[in-house]
Amino acid sequence: MVLIRTIIAALFIVFSALAAQTASAQDDDPALRQAIAGLGAEKGYSKLRKAIGIVVETGDPRGARVLDALSEGDVYRRETDGAVFIVSGRGKQLTLLDPVTGDETGTAAKSDLKKVRVNNSVRRSVREAIGALTLGAKDPGVRMSAARTMIDNPDPDSLDAIDTALDKETDADVRDALQQARAGAIILSDRDVSEKVSAIETIRDMGGQQALSLLVRARSGAGAEMREATDAAIASVRKRLQYWSLGQNVWYGLSLGSVLLLAAIGLAITFGVMGVINMAHGEMVMLGAYTTFMVQEIMRTSFPGLLDWSLPIALPLAFLVAGAVGFAMERGVIRFLYGRPLETLLATWGVSLILQQTVRTIFGPTNREVSNPSYMSGAFQLGELSITWNRLWIVVFALVVFGVLLYAMNRTSLGLKMRAVTQNRRMAAAMGIRTPWVDALTFALGSGIAGIAGVALSQIDNVSPNLGQGYIIDSFMVVVFGGVGNLWGTLIGALSLGVANKFLEPFAGAVLGKIFVLVFIILFIQKRPRGLFALKGRAVET
Amino acid sequence: MNRIARKFGFIALGAALTATTAMTSASAQEETIKVGILHSLSGTMAISETTLKDAMLMLIEQQNEKGGLLGKKLEAVVVDPASDWPLFAEKARQLIEQDKVAAVFGCWTSVSRKSVLPVFAELNSILFYPVQYEGEESEKNVFYTGAAPNQQAIPAVDYLMEEEGVERWVLEGTDYVYPRTTNKILEQYLLDKGVAQEDIIVNYTPFGFSDWQTEVAKIKEFGSAGKKTAVVSTVNGDANVPFYKELANQGIEAQDIPVVAFSVGEEELAGIDTGPLVGHLAAWNYFQSVDNEANAKFIEQWHAFTGDEDRVTNDPMEAHYIGFNMWVKAVEKAGTTDPEAVIAALPGTEVPNLTGGTSEMLPNHHITKPVLIGEIQDDGQFEVVSETEELVPGDAWSDFLPESKKLEADWVDLKCGNYDTEAKKCLGETAMAEPAEEETTSN
Numbered sequence: 008m009v010l011i012r013t014i015i016a017a018l019f020i021v022f023s024a025l026a027a028q029t030a031s032a033q034d035d036d037p038a039l040r041q042a043i044a045g046l047g048a049e050k051g052y053s054k055l056r057k058a059i060g061i062v063v064e065t066g067d068p069r070g071a072r073v074l075d076a077l078s079e080g081d082v083y084r085r086e087t088d089g090a091v092f093i094v095s096g097r098g099k100q101l102t103l104l105d106p107v108t109g110d111e112t113g114t115a116a117k118s119d120l121k122k123v124r125v126n127n128s129v130r131r132s133v134r135e136a137i138g139a140l141t142l143g144a145k146d147p148g149v150r151m152s153a154a155r156t157m158i159d160n161p162d163p164d165s166l167d168a169i170d171t172a173l174d175k176e177t178d179a180d181v182r183d184a185l186q187q188a189r190a191g192a193i194i195l196s197d198r199d200v201s202e203k204v205s206a207i208e209t210i211r212d213m214g215g216q217q218a219l220s221l222l223v224r225a226r227s228g229a230g231a232e233m234r235e236a237t238d239a240a241i242a243s244v245r246k247r248l249q250y251w252s253l254g255q256n257v258w259y260g261l262s263l264g265s266v267l268l269l270a271a272i273g274l275a276i277t278f279g280v281m282g283v284i285n286m287a288h289g290e291m292v293m294l295g296a297y298t299t300f301m302v303q304e305i306m307r308t309s310f311p312g313l314l315d316w317s318l319p320i321a322l323p324l325a326f327l328v329a330g331a332v333g334f335a336m337e338r339g340v341i342r343f344l345y346g347r348p349l350e351t352l353l354a355t356w357g358v359s360l361i362l363q364q365t366v367r368t369i370f371g372p373t374n375r376e377v378s379n380p381s382y383m384s385g386a387f388q389l390g391e392l393s394i395t396w397n398r399l400w401i402v403v404f405a406l407v408v409f410g411v412l413l414y415a416m417n418r419t420s421l422g423l424k425m426r427a428v429t430q431n432r433r434m435a436a437a438m439g440i441r442t443p444w445v446d447a448l449t450f451a452l453g454s455g456i457a458g459i460a461g462v463a464l465s466q467i468d469n470v471s472p473n474l475g476q477g478y479i480i481d482s483f484m485v486v487v488f489g490g491v492g493n494l495w496g497t498l499i500g501a502l503s504l505g506v507a508n509k510f511l512e513p514f515a516g517a518v519l520g521k522i523f524v525l526v527f528i529i530l531f532i533q534k535r536p537r538g539l540f541a542l543k544g545r546a547v548e549t
Numbered sequence: 550m551n552r553i554a555r556k557f558g559f560i561a562l563g564a565a566l567t568a569t570t571a572m573t574s575a576s577a578q579e580e581t582i583k584v585g586i587l588h589s590l591s592g593t594m595a596i597s598e599t600t601l602k603d604a605m606l607m608l609i610e611q612q613n614e615k616g617g618l619l620g621k622k623l624e625a626v627v628v629d630p631a632s633d634w635p636l637f638a639e640k641a642r643q644l645i646e647q648d649k650v651a652a653v654f655g656c657w658t659s660v661s662r663k664s665v666l667p668v669f670a671e672l673n674s675i676l677f678y679p680v681q682y683e684g685e686e687s688e689k690n691v692f693y694t695g696a697a698p699n700q701q702a703i704p705a706v707d708y709l710m711e712e713e714g715v716e717r718w719v720l721e722g723t724d725y726v727y728p729r730t731t732n733k734i735l736e737q738y739l740l741d742k743g744v745a746q747e748d749i750i751v752n753y754t755p756f757g758f759s760d761w762q763t764e765v766a767k768i769k770e771f772g773s774a775g776k777k778t779a780v781v782s783t784v785n786g787d788a789n790v791p792f793y794k795e796l797a798n799q800g801i802e803a804q805d806i807p808v809v810a811f812s813v814g815e816e817e818l819a820g821i822d823t824g825p826l827v828g829h830l831a832a833w834n835y836f837q838s839v840d841n842e843a844n845a846k847f848i849e850q851w852h853a854f855t856g857d858e859d860r861v862t863n864d865p866m867e868a869h870y871i872g873f874n875m876w877v878k879a880v881e882k883a884g885t886t887d888p889e890a891v892i893a894a895l896p897g898t899e900v901p902n903l904t905g906g907t908s909e910m911l912p913n914h915h916i917t918k919p920v921l922i923g924e925i926q927d928d929g930q931f932e933v934v935s936e937t938e939e940l941v942p943g944d945a946w947s948d949f950l951p952e953s954k955k956l957e958a959d960w961v962d963l964k965c966g967n968y969d970t971e972a973k974k975c976l977g978e979t980a981m982a983e984p985a986e987e988e989t990t991s992n
Binding site for chain 1: 593599600712713755757758759762763764766769770774791794797798799803807828830
């Protein structure tokens with residue numbers, strides 16, 4: 008079996024070399040055409056996989072185009088004659104492209120075409136096939152991704168192909184990747200021990216989950232003499248991963264903490280500074296998220312070019328919308344209830360229900376889609392740590408919002424008045440400050456900040472009428488834990504709760520982890536009722 | 550001139566008077582059959598249940614256009630239990646006692662169903678429950694038109710084993726009764742199939758969980774042990790969107806670690822960009838993308854009824870479609886809406902479903918359905934990759950749990966929802982004390 012496969016692989020290499028030479032001279036290849044026609048002929052996924060194998064066997068890199076389209080679900084069969092096409096466009100009338108050259112060859116009604124159905128196992132075959140077909144491509148980027156696929160799917164039968172590619176390879180990075188792919192294949196092959204041991208070293212130096220996965224696989228089939236080397240390599244990779252997992256927990260904690268900070272920071276003003284138990288705080292966050300949705304919808308329909316800018320554009324609008332609602336709330340409800348915390352709690356709870364149901368009536372109860380702009384999608388690798396862009400942006404954004412708010416409170420005239428009013432209302436009034444006006448503006452500021460938080464949270468959570476409910480308890484927890492009336496307390500409180508949560512989660516699970524954090528906070532509040540950073544001085548007594 | 554005007558006025562007044570009296574007498578005389586709709590229109594569950602209310606209104610309207618039922622018009626009575634479980638029981642009582650409805654279509658979460666069970670038993674009315682659930686129940690007054698575990702979870706796992714060659718399993722769920730029971734059944738099933746204990750992890754997260762970084766990293770790590778890994782997700786409701794977003798962001802592709810979900814349908818996907826999710830799976834008994842005439846007609850009617858071309862259809866809607874038509878047929882057969890007669894007439898009733906087959910109500914009050922496995926496409930729809938050849942009969946008591954293996958439900962011959970085949974007796978009410986009380990809920 009292995010022998011036959013090796014022969015096929017060798018044939019394939021000879022063939023691919025030939026094909027590469029003849030490709031320029033001969034524009035069309037009947038073998039490839041015939042192989043591609045096979046994609047539409049058979050029913051059933053296993054037969055489709057075989058048909059893909061036949062395309063690979065032609066060794067023609069141009070076969071990659073149709074395979075790529077196949078995994079995207081863009082390959083159709085014409086019902087009348089069974090011809091296979093790549094199809095582009097949507098709607099009832101589709102454009103047909105030639106499967107080999109990619110040139111337009113006409114159009115057809117959708118009802119005349121039958122999609123070639125693919126599932127995961129077919130997509131996997133396609134990915135491997137494209138890897139094999141593009142190992143000799145001109146573009147080093149394509150070769151790199153081909154090598155990566157080979158690392159992901161080590162196969163002893165592809166060793167010869169890798170060796171040939173290595174001989175020709177000039178790019179250092181691609182060479183490294185190919186060496187790793189080769190090592191992976193060797194470990195699983197039946198080559199002799201010395202070669203395998205050096206391959207194990209290569210894999211060990213590669214590090215990461217993938218290396219671990221490879222080594223564990225190798226270990227299960229290894230003889231006694233190999234086992235020792237594999238075990239040592241596994242231990243070394245594990246150890247390195249452990250250090251990284253520590254870093255990973257810290258990062259996840261900071262990222263959760265920054266989400267908590269964003270959700271709580273508006274409350275740090277309305278509840279922390281003003282002392283209003285604002286149960287409608289979560290709904291301000293929700294309004295911010297819906298504003299983002301509206302902005303994105305308008306961008307999508309009217310200014311598609313600006314779609315990536317929808318978040319920066321939504322920020323001031325969300326601030327204004329939530330701020331305006333907060334202003335109206337303060338003027339309409341809360342100002343009559345100062346000094347009566349229980350009534351405030353009930354009234355704001357009522358307002359929160361009204362806001363929720365209003366949004367539900369206008370936008371419907373289902374989730375709304377807010378897409379991630381390109382700079383907030385995906386992840387990048389930092390050592391063994393994969394950092395997702397949206398989380399990174401949210402951490403940065405939370406810190407910026409915090410900084411701006413701190414500046415506003417300590418360096419602006421409005422901030423000065425706010426602090427004056429909260430510290431000694433009557434004295435501030437005597438100095439000529441319009442305290443009711445300052446109250447309204449403070450509340451609007453807190454609500455507006457919550458609206459801004461909503462813009463960020465729309466990127467990681469559901470945009471639904473229930474969005475706010477999920478954050479209200481966490482927000483109060485953070486503000487109370489950090490110390491009422493202190494912005495720094497909110498920052499430290501949010502980040503430490505986030506990190507604590509993420510360190511508990513791997514051991515205790517998500518449910519218990521959360522319970523532990525709550526129990527800890529209850530105990531902490533018993534010991535220090537005013538939180539981490541308690542306000543001192545006369546303001547506390549009044 | 551004046552007289553003519555007065556005369557005209559008189560005539561007009563008279564006409565108006567007779568018209569109104571005719572109308573009032575007509576509405577007083579024409580008796581309607583009332584149908585109760587018990588779905589949350591506010592609160593957390595509104596996201597899923599509002600659609601079902603709309604679907605029921607559409608079905609009732611269509612039935613009236615066809616001439617109603619037993620010569621009478623149907624009238625929908627809509628109440629809002631507001632995602633509040635005890636309120637479900639109150640509203641159910643109101644529907645049956647005050648509004649005198651002939652049958653109720655409603656509930657979504659298992660806890661809401663458990664909370665109305667005593668009401669339906671006491672007042673002897675009929676409930677049609679349209680959602681896939683954990684099984685381990687069969688009540689005289691309840692007809693389960695959603696999937697039992699053997700009509701959803703087990704075939705999905707079989708598919709992953711056979712088609713994808715999965716050897717390692719992550720059972721990820723929200724922490725409440727449906728995922729816990731389903732995972733218990735699945736774990737036992739996998740162990741029976743020879744999967745090693747260390748190749749299974751079971752993991753729960755709270756309702757509305759939104760920070761999935763650690764969980765997804767854990768799945769990634771678990772999946773890198775050299776064996777093909779899959780995630781079986783019973784994650785419910787709002788937690789799904791952040792879960793899928795995190796999967797996409799951390800670069801877990803369906804080709805590497807496929808996720809098969811039991812609570813994610815077209816409606817849930819409407820809130821996400823499905824581009825990065827292509828290939829992840831869901832198991833249901835119906836997909837909007839199912840290609841046949843009955844379904845095309847249903848979707849067209851739905852779009853016309855809601856006036857929105859983008860509204861999707863989903864599995865529980867089909868369950869209501871089947872349940873409603875079964876009820877109509879049974880009432881016609883019984884010739885009355887009296888619950889006792891209709892309950893007796895329902896088992897054996899056959900109606901076409903939307904996937905091209907004919908579903909039958911079984912003596913255990915569950916129905917036969919096809920099981921479809923679909924892969925998520927980039928347009929937010931599912932493409933069917935596997936379909937059972939025959940309809941699967943719903944099994945009330947799972948055969949994979951030792952404590953329920955010996956139980957059988959049969960309301961036709963045995964007149965019992967939990968007949969112990971070993972002790973040869975009906976356990977009756979005592980065994981029905983279900984773990985409903987200890988359950989955690991979303992709010």
